[in-house]
Amino acid sequence: MDPSAREEACFEAGIKFGALYHQFAGTPVSPESATSLEHAIEEAITNQPHCESVAVDIDPEKLDTEHGYTELGGEHMTVEMGIEYEGREVTARMAMENGYPLMAIESVTE
Amino acid sequence: MDPSAREEACFEAGIKFGALYHQFAGTPVSPESATSLEHAIEEAITNQPHCESVAVDIDPEKLDTEHGYTELGGEHMTVEMGIEYEGREVTARMAMENGYPLMAIESVTE
Amino acid sequence: MDPSAREEACFEAGIKFGALYHQFAGTPVSPESATSLEHAIEEAITNQPHCESVAVDIDPEKLDTEHGYTELGGEHMTVEMGIEYEGREVTARMAMENGYPLMAIESVTE
Amino acid sequence: MDPSAREEACFEAGIKFGALYHQFAGTPVSPESATSLEHAIEEAITNQPHCESVAVDIDPEKLDTEHGYTELGGEHMTVEMGIEYEGREVTARMAMENGYPLMAIESVTE
Numbered sequence: 001m002d003p004s005a006r007e008e009a010c011f012e013a014g015i016k017f018g019a020l021y022h023q024f025a026g027t028p029v030s031p032e033s034a035t036s037l038e039h040a041i042e043e044a045i046t047n048q049p050h051c052e053s054v055a056v057d058i059d060p061e062k063l064d065t066e067h068g069y070t071e072l073g074g075e076h077m078t079v080e081m082g083i084e085y086e087g088r089e090v091t092a093r094m095a096m097e098n099g100y101p102l103m104a105i106e107s108v109t110e
Numbered sequence: 111m112d113p114s115a116r117e118e119a120c121f122e123a124g125i126k127f128g129a130l131y132h133q134f135a136g137t138p139v140s141p142e143s144a145t146s147l148e149h150a151i152e153e154a155i156t157n158q159p160h161c162e163s164v165a166v167d168i169d170p171e172k173l174d175t176e177h178g179y180t181e182l183g184g185e186h187m188t189v190e191m192g193i194e195y196e197g198r199e200v201t202a203r204m205a206m207e208n209g210y211p212l213m214a215i216e217s218v219t220e
Numbered sequence: 221m222d223p224s225a226r227e228e229a230c231f232e233a234g235i236k237f238g239a240l241y242h243q244f245a246g247t248p249v250s251p252e253s254a255t256s257l258e259h260a261i262e263e264a265i266t267n268q269p270h271c272e273s274v275a276v277d278i279d280p281e282k283l284d285t286e287h288g289y290t291e292l293g294g295e296h297m298t299v300e301m302g303i304e305y306e307g308r309e310v311t312a313r314m315a316m317e318n319g320y321p322l323m324a325i326e327s328v329t330e
Numbered sequence: 331m332d333p334s335a336r337e338e339a340c341f342e343a344g345i346k347f348g349a350l351y352h353q354f355a356g357t358p359v360s361p362e363s364a365t366s367l368e369h370a371i372e373e374a375i376t377n378q379p380h381c382e383s384v385a386v387d388i389d390p391e392k393l394d395t396e397h398g399y400t401e402l403g404g405e406h407m408t409v410e411m412g413i414e415y416e417g418r419e420v421t422a423r424m425a426m427e428n429g430y431p432l433m434a435i436e437s438v439t440e
Contacts, residue, residue, distance in 0.1 A: 003120060003215040010117040011202070011215050014124020023132040023247055025401065026355040028239075033263035040260030043253035047289035067430055069267035071355065073401070092121070100397055105113040105121050129358075135291065136245040137353055143373035150370030153363035157399035177320055179377035181245065181293070210287055223340060223435040230337040231422070231435050234344020242353040312341070325333040325341050 006108050009085035012050045013092045016081055017103040020045050020054070021074065021094070029076070030069040031060035037072070045081075052089075053082040074101020116218050119195035122160045123202045126191055127213040130155050130164070131184065131204070139186070140179040141170035147182065155191075162199075163192040184211025226328050229305035232270045233312045236301055237323040240265050240274070241294065241314070249296070250289040251280035257292065265301075272309075273302040294321020336438050339415035342380045343422045346411055347433045350375050350384070351404065351424070359406070360399040361390035367402065375411075382419075383412040404431025 003011065024041050038056045045054045058077045064070040079094040089109040094101055113121065134151050148166045155164045168187045174180040189204040199219040204211055223231065244261050258276045265274045278297045284290040299314040309329040314321055333341065354371050368386045375384045388407045394400040409424040419439040424431055 001218055001220055003218050007117055007120040007218060008215065010113060010121040011124040011213075014121040014126075015128040015213055016124075018125040018128025018130070019132045019248075020128070021132075022129045022356055026352055027243055027260075028264045028267040030267050033260075033267055036256070036260045036263045040247075040253075040256045043256045044248045047248040047250050047253055049288075068269075071403070103121075103125055105117065108111050108113050108117060110111055132246055133357055136242055137370075138349075138374045138377040140377050143370075143377055146366070146370045146373045150357075150363075150366045153366045154358045157358040157360045157363055159398075178379075183291070221438050221440055223438050227337055227340040227435065227438060230333060231340040231344040231433075234341040234346075235348040235433055236344075238345040238348025238350070239352045240348070242349045242351075323341075323345055325338065328331055328333050328337060330331055 005086040005088045009050070009083055009088040009090045010105060010108065012085050013081060013083040013090045013105065014103070016045055016048055016051050016054070016083065017079070017092065017094055019048065020079060021101070021103075025072055025074070027072040028069045029058065029063060029072045030065060031063055033069070034058040034060050034063065050083050050085050051081065052084045053080075055080045115196040115198045119160070119193055119198040119200045120215060120218065122195050123191060123193040123200045123215065124213070126155055126158055126161050126164070126193065127189070127202060127204055129158065130189060131211070135181070135183055137182040138179045139168065139173060139182045140175060141173055143179075144168040144170050144173065160193050160195045161191065162194045165190045225306040225308045229270070229303055229308040229310045229328065230325060232305050233301060233303040233310045233325065234323070236265055236268055236271050236274070236303065237299070237312060237314055239268065240299060241321070241323075245292055245294070247292040248289045249278065249283060249292045250285060251283055253289075254278040254280050254283065270303050270305050271301065272304045273300075275300045335416040335418045339380070339413055339418040339420045340435060340438065342415050343411060343413040343420045343435065344433070346375055346378055346381050346384070346413065347409070347422065347424055349378065350409060351431070351433075355402055355404070357402040358399045359388065359393060359402045360395065361393055363399070364388040364390050364393065380413050380415050381411065382414045383410075385410045
């Protein structure tokens, strides 16, 4: 079967999460540089088609500063995203669950 | 509304495409190294949850060899992927369309 | 032979250039989001050891906006970097030369 | 001062290490897919200018398989590289030291 508009919206949401994670994971980050990285990730991913909003929160308390900085990973951030495709809206979220950065759809509009 | 299993399957398909593209775009590639890169991408992404199959085809004729190698981009490859989520199957594809590496769902099982 | 302090400084400079390029190449970027990306790259790479300064200049006029955004590549930016290792200072630069994003040492202090 | 050929060789070695690390860190990897990833990294980086040899060893015993795969990081691999620049040869190595993936020059030919 062909995908519905809702399914397309979910596909687009997934693309943005995969892109965000694999583009920016590994970036050197410290408590001092976390804010500029949050903004850059938000603005970069919002450029992509159908992406209405991206909110990235890097928790400075989770950043290991033993060597002054660490590499950004899923364990350091939560991400909320709003996608719109042909009038259908998806909200999706990435957060840690059982030691794994779980990406999940929170809701799809009817 | 909560997402359906089909919508979840589409979300998962999108994640894999975004991951594949943003992990490997920029990799130095030449006609000689294209095959090992294809295999590594296929095996790497197949590790991810719900990913049943990945086929990557890098076209050596599209690789600019003026400097001996180029950086992998969407214009060099096509990707086909099979995702399975709670019994629903999605096939999706990335290929160039109008100068843009378009990722699209080809079909979703009922 | 063991490397000298100057050689170590040059090695460190190279690491930062390779890291910068391969971490951020492929990031979705538009004229509107270029400034936040410049700042994030500068602050991210400055976290790394021996890195005293990083200046990234993304030229908005070089960004293809046919699809609203493009993926960051060497052709869009110039980078200047200052590295210090055991009292030796290296300045290095990345800019386009003959269609190739050339990374080069500009000077090493005695 | 202008850099010497030895200093240029060290700069080039650094570029390759930074590139290798930030291109491939984050790649999904399992004991089953480690070998194809090693080969792809070796062939990809060897494409770059002045790079004579790259040997990547991913230790399957260090890969966390709780979720079936993990993301490639410095703690999973050692890398040896040979660089040649205007007749000068550098050998360099990346391995874990005190919890940090240390990149170091091993020797520079006279």
